[in-house]
Amino acid sequence: MSPEKLARMANQIAAVFAALPEDEAARNVAQHLNDFWAPAMRAELLDLIASGSGRLHPLVHAAVPHLRRPAEARA
Amino acid sequence: MKDFVLPDDRDLGTPARKGPPVTLTIDGFAVTVPAGTSIMRAAFEAGIPVPKLCATDSVEAFGSCRLCLVEIEGRPGTPASCTTPVAEGMVVHTQTARLKKLRKGVMELYISDHPLDCLTCAANGDCELQDMAGVVGLREVRYAPGANHFEDRCGEAANPLFLPKDDSNPYFSYDPQKCIVCSRCVRACEEVQGTFALTIAGRGFDSRVSPGMAEPFLQSECVSCGACVQACPTATLSEKSVAEIGTPDRSVITTCAYCGVGCSFKAELRGDELVRMVPWKHGKANRGHSCVKGRFAWGYAQHRDRILKPMIRDRIDEPWREVTWDEAFAHTARRFREIQARHGRGAIGGITSSRCTNEETYLVQKMIRGTFGNNNVDTCARVCHSPTGYGLKQTFGTSAGTQDFDSVEQADVVIVIGANPTDGHPVFASRLKKRLRQGAKLIVIDPRRIDLVRSPHVEAAHHLALMPGTNVAVLTAMAHVIVTEGLVDEAFVRARCDWESFQDWAAFVADPSRSPEATEKLTRVPAAELRAAARLYATGGNGAIYYGLGVTEHSQGSTTVMAIANLAMATGNIGRPGVGVNPLRGQNNVQGSCDMGSFPHELPGYRHVHDDTARAIYESLWGTPIDPEPGLRIPNMLDEAVAGRFKGIYIQGEDILQSDPDTRHVAAGLAAMECVVVQDLFLNETATYAHVFLPGATFLEKDGTFTNAERRINRVRRVMAPLPGLADWEVTQRLAQAMGAQWHYNHPAEIMAEIAATTPTFAGVSYELLDREGSVQWPCNAAAPQGTPVMHVDAFVRGKGRFILTDYVPTDERTGPRFPLLLTTGRILSQYNVGAQTRRTANSTWHAEDLLEIHPHDAEVRGIREGQLVRLASRSGETTLRATITDRVAPGVVYTTFHHPETQANVVTTDFSDWATNCPEYKVTAVQVSPTNGPSDWQRxxxxxxxxxxxxxxAAE
Structure with missing residues (x-):
């Protein structure tokens, strides 16, 4: 999907958890992505983060260490 | 399979009562009934039918026909048994010389003003007046001809008392000449339906049933629910289908395939021709009531537009080619496997149908997970109640409403938020209105002035007419009031909820920035009104919340569901009858399709695909590995299709092109796929992009179960053979077999057995149990063998209820100079969802096209007149439709329905969606409206x- 839409969806999730303490918020964002996003979408998000081009909420960046790495990059 | 035997279906004359036992003697037999029961009902229960005309057990006794007279030892006179309650030790005689004479005299009077055309009457053989004439032994009518209501002429002149038959309603006729003025129709309209469309005009001999102000039925307030037709003892109000076909001679109990109320119906047939659908009085969701859709709008099942042969084509610009079932399955299997070989296992997926049965849905997800080998399965709940699943799981631990519908009878304060039950869930609305007439208080939270806000004998205590998109701010402000004014049920919260999460939540909502005063500017709800509503809910007794898609279909849909759950927990309104959190489900089997593992991240019974134990159950049973990663959701599939990575889809009974948001994006996604398989009754809008069409079967043509909004599993019973030759579950099985699956189901009962064996909440469910109990509500297992009417009674499913912070985050969809109005969408009573079924019935008499509701102020500044064609444009697209000017919507808000493909309201809706579930934000779109004189380019x-x-x-024959 378009990088803008992917970023928007990730940012929406981050905004919801922003009221929590930062570490807890980051874990929640990551868990949500692990639970509900298909591996292909998580891979795209990781690519987007790596490219540094998307305008992403700081919590999305903070969630990266907790993200499950997709076994196959494209399911 | 043998027809299931009907349980006792007799009319017992007056409604049941609850009370301590009272014993009396009727005609020498001792009878014990609850105190408050009528003598009539006691007699019927003892097997002694008392003659009657104006009494029926769906409405309160009236005592007007004087046929049910009895004699009571020690009491003078001959009281009416319908209005006389039983008393301990009472001795009643129902058949004495005096009574016989009186009854014969009463019948003689009735018949003196009634035509004697029994042989050609539509009610011949099904007429209580005819029966009673026989019962009392009426043999002659001694009155000389005179003034009457049934002869069109008296002598040479026209009879001024004669009223012609009213055939204005497409489904039933009103023939005043047959009327005995028993008032059963009037009382049914009031008590059962709650519309008050009928009255008795005039007095004495002049008394006539009058729809509205003596208007034709169609022009009156009548909503065509059929309650009056059901109650009428004669041919006065009768189904046109009975007049045309004749009286039915067999019946099958089944479940309506329209909304999530899940009404039980008696399908009455002659041979395999359906004559009428009659609401079944023992149905636990509807208790004998119905609406215009379930009762009458079943003609689509025989509509000439039904496609009965499989069809294929290579490209969507080619005409369809009819093929045999075998060719269709082989072709589809080959195309799907080719796609997987070229683009990967995950390049195909499917959509289960919320209109199909649990068994069919289970098979579709089984085929996708087990045979396709991925988790790319989703269902239309994605676009309606997926936030309910997420939100209630997070807070309570399970994804379902907490109550049964009977619970509303014990509610004291009802909040209806983002739902329009009188249109969307009419039978529940009637039950709710009945409770409101008894004195329960109502709070409506809705941008639009829905009918419940003020209708006959019902008025909301508070209507919080919020701006679309501000649900979270409003509910959090209510929580603010409850916490800061000390209205929390602390004992409940300490005993039942996670105290730490409560404290965090209480501190969060108590922040002054979340007060009603602080948020009034953005919600437009007056703070004092909101405070009063919050106090009422917290302190008014049993508080019940009912909500619909106006809650879920927002970018903060899941957050709103959690805000609702927070409110219910904070006020202790969970875990007993009369309270709870109740999602009103849109489609007949949305609940079931979610239960059956239709979501890409969940196996049946809401177990995440990450869960190794749950996966192992299916892996060992199915003999195939299951992907431990979540699959694609519908919007993600479409995005992936546009990106060229998702190439094939199997869509059972779902019209995503019309029902899903941002039609152009859906169309682009479908157009980018190589093999789109649509299984449906009709060539729906999605099928215009399909390469394979597999004909579907209606709910009348198959066995199975539907699960309604109260978690009630109801049987769907085959009434007639499937017109295309195969029921939907057989089609899925044959397709899976063509792709290599070793499935051998002979009957849906075997599929249910597999569901029960693998899903803990369904462990006790079997067709045998359903036939015996009528229906059960899950969880149904060893701990609850008869099912679970109320959930979370002693503990929440997750243990302690969890409060979740619900910060208001405005949607990205904003109004601005180009798009200054907010569009919100909804439904209307007579049409259902995309209208594929109801548009193919006479229901279109009430609603032939989608209309745009606009406030007089907004209309005037744009020069828009009533009925004028207008252009409705958003950032996504534009369409045209006719405007209707009304103050039901606030200035700045416009509203329409999405029932008609000519309008395609979803051309306008955006692809913004709920943060947690991608449930589309149908309810908020920034738009502009302007006069126009022709269809938009998209429409053309x-x-x-x-x-x-x-x-x-x-094919050549």
């Missing part, structure tokens, strides 16, 4: 595409 192009795409090259 789409009409041409749809026509070209529906061509069928019929």
């Amino acid at each position: 192009d789409y009409a041409a595409h749809a026509e070209a795409s529906r061509r069928i090259a019929h």
Whole structure:
């Protein structure tokens, strides 16, 4: 999907958890992505983060260490 | 399979009562009934039918026909048994010389003003007046001809008392000459339906049943629910289908396939021709009531538009080619496997149907997970109640409403938020209105002034007419009031909820920035009104919340569901009858399709695909590995299709092109796929982009179960053979077999057995149990063998209820100079969802096109007149439709329905969606409205595409 839409969806999730303490918020964002996003979408998000081009909420960046790495990059 | 035997279906004359036992003697037999029961009902229960005309057990006794007279030892006179309650030790005689004479005299009077055309009457053989004439032994009518209501002429002149038959309603006729003025119809309209469309005009001999102000039925307030027809003892109000076909001679109990109320119906047939659908009095969701859809709008099942043969084509600009079932399955299997070989296992997926049965849905997800080998399965709940699933799981631990519908009878304060029950869930609305007439208080939270806000004998205590998109701010402000004014049920919270999460939440909502005063500017709800509503809910007794898609279909849909759950927990309104959190489900089996593992991240019974134990159950049973990663959701599938990575889809009973948001994006996604398989009754809009069409079967043509909004599993019973030759579950099985699956189901009962064996909440469910109990509510297992009417009674499913912070985050969809109005969408009573079924019935008499509701102020500044064609444009697209000017909507808000493909309201809706579930934000779109004189380019192009795409090259016979 378009990088803008992917970023928007990730940012929406981050905004919801922003009221929590930062570490807890980051874990929640990551868990949500692990639970509900298909591996292909998580891979795209990781690519987007790596490219540094998307305008992403700081919590999305903070969630990266907790993200499950997709076994196959494209399911 | 043998027809299931009907349980006792007799009319017992007056409604049941609850009370301590009272014993009396009737005709020498001792009878024990609850105190408050009528003598009539006691007699019927003892097997002694008392003659009656004006009494029926769906309405309160009236005592007007004087046929049910009895004698009571020690009491003078001959009281009416319907209005006389039983008393301990009472001795009643129902058949004495005096009573016989009185009854014969009463019948003689009735018949003196009634035509004697029994042989050609539509009610012949099904007429209580005819029965009673026989019962009392009426043999002659001694009155000389005179003034009457049934002869069109008296002598040479026209009879001024004669009223012609009213055939204005498409489904039933009103023939005043047959009327005995028993008032059963009037009382049914009041008590059962709650519309008050009927009255008795005039007095004495002049008394007539009058719809509205003596208008034709169609022009009156009548909502065509059929309650009056059901109650009428004669041919006065009768189904046109009975007049045309004749009286039915067999019946099958089944479940309506329209909304999530899940009404039980008696399908009455002659041979395999359906004569009428009659609401079944023992149905636990509807208790004998119905609406215009379930009762009457079943003609689509026989509509000439039904496609009965499988069809294929290579490209969507080619005409369809009819093929055999075998060819269709082999072709589809080959195309799907080719796609997987070229693009990967995950390049195909499927959509289960919320209109199909649990068994069918289970098979579709089984085929996708087990045979396709991925988790790319989703269902239309994605676009309606997926936030309910997420939100209630997070807070309570399970994804379902907490109550049964009976619970509303014990509610004291009812909040209806983002739902319009009188249109969307009419039978529940009637039950709710009945409770409101008894004195329960109502709070409506809705941008639009829905009928419940003020209708006959019902008025909301508070209507919080919020701006679309501000649900979270409003509910959090209510929580603010409850916490800061000390209205929390602390004992409940300490005992039942996670105290730490409560404290965090209480501190969060108590922040002054979340007060009603602080948020009034953005919600437009007056703070004092909101405070009063919050106090009422917290302190008014049993508080119940009912909500619909106006809650879920927002970018903060899941957050709103959690805000609702927070409110219920904070006020202790969970875990007993009369309270709870109740999602009103849109489609008949949305609950079931979610239960059956239709979501890409969940196996049946809401177990995450990450859960190794749950996966192992299916892996060992199915003999195939299951992907431990979540699959694609519907919007993600479409995005992946546009990106060229998702190439094939199997869609059972779902019209995503019309029902899903941002039609152009859906169309682009479908157009990018190589093999789109649509299984449906009709060539729906999605099928215009399909390469394979597999004909579907209606709910009348198959066995199975539906699960309604109260978690009630109801049986769907085959009434007639499937017109295309196969029921939907057989089609899925044959397709899976063509792709290599070793499935051998002979009957849906075997599929249910597999569901029960693998899903803990369904462990106790079997067809045998359902036939015995009528229906059960899950969880149904060893701990609850008869099912679970109320959930979370002693503990929440997750243990302690969890409060979740619900910060208001405005949607990205903003109004601005180009798009200054907010569009919100909804439904209307007579039409259902995309209208594929109801548009093919006479229901279109009430609603032939989608209309745009606009406030007089907004209309005036744009020069828009009533009924004028207007252009409705958003950032996504534009369409045209006719405007209707009304103050039901606030200035700045416009509203329409999405029932008609000519309008395609979803051309306008955006692809913004709920943060947690991607449930689309249908309820908020920034738009502009302006007068126009023709269809939009999209409408013109789409009409041409749809026509070209529906061509069928019929095989030579």
